[in-house]
Amino acid sequence: MSDLDAVVHGANEVVTVDDEGELGIYEDAAVAVVDGEVARVGPSGPVKREFPPANADHDVDADGAAVVPGFVDPHTHALFAGDRSDEFEAKLQGATYQELLEEGGGILRTVRATRNASDGTLLDNLLSHLDVMLAHGTTTVEVKSGYGLDTETELRMLDVMARADEVHPVDVVPTFMGAHAVPEGREADDYVDEVVDEQLPAVADQDIAEFCDVFCEEGVFDVEQSRRVLEAGEAVGLKPKVHAEELAHLGGTQLAAGMGATSADHLLHATEEDVAAVAGTGVSPVLLPGTAFSLGADYADARAFLDAGAPVAVATDFNPNCYSQSMGFAQSLACVEMGMTPAEALVAATRNAALAVDRRDGTGTLREGTPGDLAVLDALTYVHVPYNFGVNAVDTVLKGGEVVAREGAAAHDEGVRA
Numbered sequence: 001m002s003d004l005d006a007v008v009h010g011a012n013e014v015v016t017v018d019d020e021g022e023l024g025i026y027e028d029a030a031v032a033v034v035d036g037e038v039a040r041v042g043p044s045g046p047v048k049r050e051f052p053p054a055n056a057d058h059d060v061d062a063d064g065a066a067v068v069p070g071f072v073d074p075h076t077h078a079l080f081a082g083d084r085s086d087e088f089e090a091k092l093q094g095a096t097y098q099e100l101l102e103e104g105g106g107i108l109r110t111v112r113a114t115r116n117a118s119d120g121t122l123l124d125n126l127l128s129h130l131d132v133m134l135a136h137g138t139t140t141v142e143v144k145s146g147y148g149l150d151t152e153t154e155l156r157m158l159d160v161m162a163r164a165d166e167v168h169p170v171d172v173v174p175t176f177m178g179a180h181a182v183p184e185g186r187e188a189d190d191y192v193d194e195v196v197d198e199q200l201p202a203v204a205d206q207d208i209a210e211f212c213d214v215f216c217e218e219g220v221f222d223v224e225q226s227r228r229v230l231e232a233g234e235a236v237g238l239k240p241k242v243h244a245e246e247l248a249h250l251g252g253t254q255l256a257a258g259m260g261a262t263s264a265d266h267l268l269h270a271t272e273e274d275v276a277a278v279a280g281t282g283v284s285p286v287l288l289p290g291t292a293f294s295l296g297a298d299y300a301d302a303r304a305f306l307d308a309g310a311p312v313a314v315a316t317d318f319n320p321n322c323y324s325q326s327m328g329f330a331q332s333l334a335c336v337e338m339g340m341t342p343a344e345a346l347v348a349a350t351r352n353a354a355l356a357v358d359r360r361d362g363t364g365t366l367r368e369g370t371p372g373d374l375a376v377l378d379a380l381t382y383v384h385v386p387y388n389f390g391v392n393a394v395d396t397v398l399k400g401g402e403v404v405a406r407e408g409a410a411a412h413d414e415g416v417r418a
C-alpha cells in the first residue's frame with residue numbers, strides 16, 4: 001500500500017527546476033508526496049481532488065506562500081569543536097587568514113579542540129548545526145572531515161557524521177579531508193605520505209566516506225601533493241573534490257578538470273582558462289560567497305562560469321572561519337555580490353548543488369518522481385529568499401514528505417531546536 005505522506009496546498013507558487021536548470025513556476029499550486037517522493041505538482045484544485053489533504057499524514061496549508069525545493073548545501077566543514085569568535089575580531093583588526101594559520105590558529109586551533117572533544121560532544125555539535133540548517137531550508141548537506149589530521153580523529157569525525165545521518169532528517173554526504181592542513185611540526189610531503197598510506201586505507205576499510213577533498217593552496221598542499229591525495233582516494237573509490245584558488249591562484253582547478261573531479265570549490269582566483277576547463281569537463285564549480293564575505297575578499301566571477309554554461313552551485317562553506325549555516329544568506333550574497341539573478345541563485349542552491357555532490361536522482365528539483373524535500377516560505381515568492389537578507393524566509397520544511405521544521409525551527413524526533 002502506498003502512503004500519502006503529505007499534501008502541501010494553497011501555495012502562491014510552487015517552484016521546480018528542470019534538466020536544463022531552468023525554473024518552472026506553478027501558480028496557486030500544490031504538491032503531493034507519496035512514499036517519500038513527489039507524486040504530483042500542479043494547480044491546487046486538481047491536486048487536492050486526486051490527493052485529499054485529509055487523507056495525508058501531513059496536511060500542510062501553505063497559506064499563500066511560495067514553495068521551493070529543499071536547499072542542498074554542497075560544501076561545509078560543519079563538524080568541529082571549540083570557538084574561534086576571537087579570530088573574527090582579529091581579522092576585523094587586519095589579521096589575515098594565513099597569518100592566523102601560521103601562528104597555529106585557524107584550522108590548527110580547531111584541530112586541537114576537535115581532537116580533545118568526545119564523540120558525544122562532536123555529535124551534539126553537529127546535530128545542533130544540522131538543526132539550524134534544516135530550519136533555514138537545507139535538506140541535504142555535505143560535511144568534510146579535516147579537523148583531525150590523524151587517522152584516529154579523522155575516522156571519529158566520519159563516524160560521527162554517519163551517526164548524525166542516521167538520527168537526523170538532513171541527509172549528510174560525508175567527505176574525507178585529511179589533507180585540510182599540514183599538522184603542526186610536520187612537513188607537507190611527509191604528511192601526504194600519512195594521508196595516502198595510513199588514513200585513506202583506514203577510511204576505505206570502514207567505507208564511511210563518499211568523496212576525498214584537498215586544500216590545494218599556497219603554503220598548504222601544492223598541485224602535485226594534492227594530486228597524490230586525490231589519486232590515492234580514487235584508487236579506494238572516493239570521488240575527488242578540490243579546494244581550488246581560494247586565497248591565491250595555484251592550479252587546483254586544472255587539476256580538478258584533468259581528473260574529472262566532481263567539483264572544484266571556491267575559485268576566487270580562477271582564470272579564464274580555469275573557467276573554460278571546468279565548463280568543458282563537467283566539473284561542478286561550487287562558489288562560496290560567504291567565505292569572500294567573511295574574509296573581506298573579492299568574490300568569485302560567477303558570471304564567467306554561468307556564461308560558459310557550467311552548472312554553478314552555491315554553498316555556505318559553514319566552518320569556524322565562515323560562520324553561517326544559511327543557504328538563504330549564501331543566495332543573498334550570490335545575487336548582490338556575484339551578480340546572479342534570484343532564479344540563478346535558487347538553481348545554484350538546489351539542483352546544481354545536488355549535482356555538485358553527485359546526487360542525480362532529482363534531488364533539488366521538486367519534480368514528480370524526485371525526493372519529497374521542500375521548503376514552504378514565509379513569503380509570497382521565491383525571490384524573497386535572497387531579497388530578505390539576514391532573516392530566515394523559511395517557515396516549514398518537509399524531508400521525504402515528513403514535516404521536520406515548523407515556524408522556522410527544526411521540529412522532528414530529535415526534538416525541537418531553534
Ligand code: NIG
Binds near residue numbers: 246291321322
Ligand atoms: O573552505 N579552506 C579551507 N577550509 C575552510 C576553512 C576552514 C577553517 O578555517 O576552519 C574553507 O574556507
Ligand code: FE
Binds near residue numbers: 075076077243317
Ligand atoms: Fe572549505
